[in-house]
Amino acid sequence: MQGLRWVALTDDERDEFLGDGGTGVLSFATPSDEPPASIPVSYGYFADADSIYFRLSASNGSRKHDLFENPVSFVVHRETDAGWRSIVATGRLTEVTDAPYDSAALQGLWAVDIPTVDVFERPPSEIPFRTFRLVPETVTGRKELKSEP
Numbered sequence: 001m002q003g004l005r006w007v008a009l010t011d012d013e014r015d016e017f018l019g020d021g022g023t024g025v026l027s028f029a030t031p032s033d034e035p036p037a038s039i040p041v042s043y044g045y046f047a048d049a050d051s052i053y054f055r056l057s058a059s060n061g062s063r064k065h066d067l068f069e070n071p072v073s074f075v076v077h078r079e080t081d082a083g084w085r086s087i088v089a090t091g092r093l094t095e096v097t098d099a100p101y102d103s104a105a106l107q108g109l110w111a112v113d114i115p116t117v118d119v120f121e122r123p124p125s126e127i128p129f130r131t132f133r134l135v136p137e138t139v140t141g142r143k144e145l146k147s148e149p
Contacts, residue, residue, distance in 0.1 A: 083144030
């Protein structure tokens with residue numbers, strides 16, 4: 001087996017890969033003696049503002065509810081026809097659930113498509129959700145470098 005080879009994604013390749021939404025893994029920082037709290041999530045991406053949006057269940061008393069203010073990392077990884085692609089974004093979430101109607105954060109939310117995934121034991125209409133925006137402090141993107149035969 002040959003060594004794994006990769007190169008950085010360009011900004012245009014990153015925007016194309018993320019599209020206007022999909023699924024990934026959001027990890028919240030925790031105290032140093034605990035592993036990060038990682039959850040699969042749906043996201044929406046608005047390239048014009050380099051913003052990633054999340055609609056997260058927010059039941060009071062849940063572990064995640066207590067971590068919303070912690071630093072996060074967000075990972076999207078997928079196999080494509082041209083090989084694997086991955087994005088890692090880091091930063092802090094900003095809640096936009098109650099943002100003013102004319103705010104840039106809310107305007108960006110309308111431009112994305114956050115896939116609806118029903119993974120709960122009760123109807124989604126019974127679950128409280130909050131909407132967050134991540135304007136990444138850092139973003140790295142990588143793609144597989146295919147070897148020529």
